Amino acid sequence: MTTGLPMPVRDPRLPTRVRIYEVGARDGLQNEKTAVPTATKAEFVRRLAGAGLGTVEATSFVHPKWVPQLADAEALFPLLADLDGVRLPVLVPNERGLSRALALGARDVAVFASATESFAKANLNRTVDEALAMFEPVVTRAREAGAHVRGYLSMCFGDPWEGPVPADQVVAVCRRLIDMGCDELSLGDTIGVATPGQVAALLTGLNGAGIPTDRIGVHFHDTYGQALANTLAALRHGVTTVDASAGGLGGCPYAKSATGNLATEDLVWMLHGLGIETGVDLGLLTATSVWMAEQLGRPSPSRTVRALSHKD
Numbered sequence: 001m002t003t004g005l006p007m008p009v010r011d012p013r014l015p016t017r018v019r020i021y022e023v024g025a026r027d028g029l030q031n032e033k034t035a036v037p038t039a040t041k042a043e044f045v046r047r048l049a050g051a052g053l054g055t056v057e058a059t060s061f062v063h064p065k066w067v068p069q070l071a072d073a074e075a076l077f078p079l080l081a082d083l084d085g086v087r088l089p090v091l092v093p094n095e096r097g098l099s100r101a102l103a104l105g106a107r108d109v110a111v112f113a114s115a116t117e118s119f120a121k122a123n124l125n126r127t128v129d130e131a132l133a134m135f136e137p138v139v140t141r142a143r144e145a146g147a148h149v150r151g152y153l154s155m156c157f158g159d160p161w162e163g164p165v166p167a168d169q170v171v172a173v174c175r176r177l178i179d180m181g182c183d184e185l186s187l188g189d190t191i192g193v194a195t196p197g198q199v200a201a202l203l204t205g206l207n208g209a210g211i212p213t214d215r216i217g218v219h220f221h222d223t224y225g226q227a228l229a230n231t232l233a234a235l236r237h238g239v240t241t242v243d244a245s246a247g248g249l250g251g252c253p254y255a256k257s258a259t260g261n262l263a264t265e266d267l268v269w270m271l272h273g274l275g276i277e278t279g280v281d282l283g284l285l286t287a288t289s290v291w292m293a294e295q296l297g298r299p300s301p302s303r304t305v306r307a308l309s310h311k312d
């Protein structure tokens with residue numbers, strides 16, 4: 001039987017509202033083997049916004065040879081200019097990327113650091129220190145231009161080359177991102193290996209280093225099926241910003257073992273079931289992921305999308 005909505009039962013230890021930071025159009029599509037047409041991407045972002053998502057990461061102004069799937073950022077971003085009331089963050093790795101983004105009127109940008117040397121090299125062609133040095137002028141200039149700056153940090157729990165990542169190592173890089181002026185952080189479990197105890201321990205460590213929970217978002221990939229459990233651990237700690245990808249699209253082209261992100265529909269099902277407001281219409285969102293799956297020619301990996309779109 002297909003039911004449309006979960007039955008809400010509140011847990012008083014959890015926040016009453018969560019901001020979903022939708023990454024499907026960026027983290028999802030950056031990993032597709034085939035290039036998705038620009039018009040389809042624009043339609044995807046519009047539908048996501050129409051489903052009530054207030055933050056929809058749109059694309060990346062990275063080197064087009066490094067991520068050819070998003071090489072159309074210049075063509076895509078202006079197609080979204082009339083979308084009112086929706087934040088459309090974009091990734092910018094360096095000053096070149098920032099200039100491209102600001103020239104098109106981007107108001108929300110994100111730099112993306114790594115907690116490990118191996119991934120810094122693979123993803124940014126830099127050491128951790130060199131990458132942070134590259135970001136520093138980006139963050140300063142972005143803030144001077146009035147943009148909101150997110151600092152992603154990848155490999156916060158485990159790294160495919162280096163194994164488990166000590167929390168202290170992650171906290172140290174987070175502190176540097178905050179000190180250089182990032183408004184918020186997003187803790188990436190890039191390869192999806194974290195478990196809830198690790199999440200709680202890292203959040204406690206960050207608080208201990210003077211980084212308040214209201215500046216921390218979580219970004220879980222679902223490789224080992226832990227993303228929702230990890231999200232719940234973060235919510236219990238007071239986190240209210242959760243990254244997710246419509247339909248569970250995603251991965252990382254420079255970390256082969258990464259699968260899709262936590263699916264936004266699976267997240268919304270849990271949050272609404274817990275009586276937590278998101279502003280998202282689950283029916284419209286699911287219809288968007290079903291439509292996107294048709295464009296990509298394969299079914300959505302999201303359990304909730306499959307359940308809600310199942311036809312007997």
Ligand code: HMG
Nearest residue numbers: 061062063066093096097123124125152154155188190252
């Ligand atoms: P590099 O090869 O070291 O580049 O790449 P460079 O600085 O040596 O510059 C070489 C040439 O590229 C120069 O051109 C630059 O102008 C040009 P030339 O002077 O030789 O003609 N160039 C650019 N062109 C356009 N836009 C730019 C740009 N930058 C340089 N922005 C670089 C260094 C950082 C650019 C490269 O490594 C890169 O683009 N990496 C991006 C990788 C990426 O996007 N990965 C996926 C996103 S991260 C992720 O998914 C994780 C996350 O989801 C969280 C999680 O799950 O953990 C966020």
Ligand code: MG
Nearest residue numbers: 027188190251
């Ligand atoms: Mg990611």
